[in-house]
Amino acid sequence: MKNFKTLLLIAVFTLGVGGVANAQKMGHIDFEKLVAEMPQTKQLKLDIEKLGKTYQDEIEGMAKKLDTKMKKYTAEQAAQTEEINKMRAQEVQQENARYEQLRQTAYQEMQKKQASGLQPIIEKAQKAIDEVAASKSILYVLDASVGKGLLVSKGEDLFAAVKTKLGF
Template structure:
């Protein structure tokens, strides 16, 4: 009986220690904030803004030309034949279609460029998070930016460590 109690006590102690050893370490980071503050993201934002300005200038120029053409054609409408007016109306309609196509194309190109260039930035941030988590022995890292809804932040905030790992 004494041996049974001793074995039971050893088993309980061993299970208790194993339970503490298996406790999972948690960390958290505001991923959106990290990516937004990365130098590569700031460079990308600047280049997208420059591209947007270029497109905006082009599209505004097209719009002004279209508006001027419409005003001219409207002013000359009474002095022209119906055939010429119909031809001009088709021409204006085609110009409007090109204008809209240019606007949509510019928007799509900027979206594509942003998506293509943001991918490697996100991968770099994720890799740095994984490396810091491994260094600190963290089992899980939660994204504190998702809904800004971490109600209890008992895990370690690794933002500063990841930022240092990325060198900014």
């Protein structure tokens, strides 16, 4: 009788633990795809392209002026004194340095704008995922976009529900 109670207790405990393990639902979502499809991301991309075009026009204009000046100075080099040629060479070097500085600044500004623009978008997506997972009693959500390494996707795909939550 005592053995029977012990076996019954072990069986109940084992089934109870198994039931708890089954209650831990899992889901997955392609986070990169979600963020890429968000309207805010598309708008950010357009803004960055517009900024890039502005910088590109400015950089190309500066490059043309520098090229024109270098051709003029090269053509006039034989007719000028050595002192004037040295001054002109120094002037071209300074303008070339400003050109390179503008290119670096443009790149850095575009990177900064992208990073600062993406941060609130990522936070919004993460919040929506958290809310959808909580509403569906999902404890673990895997990112299916990480190396596309999701081998088994028996959990629930939250992509459509999160898109609906975000309103797109």
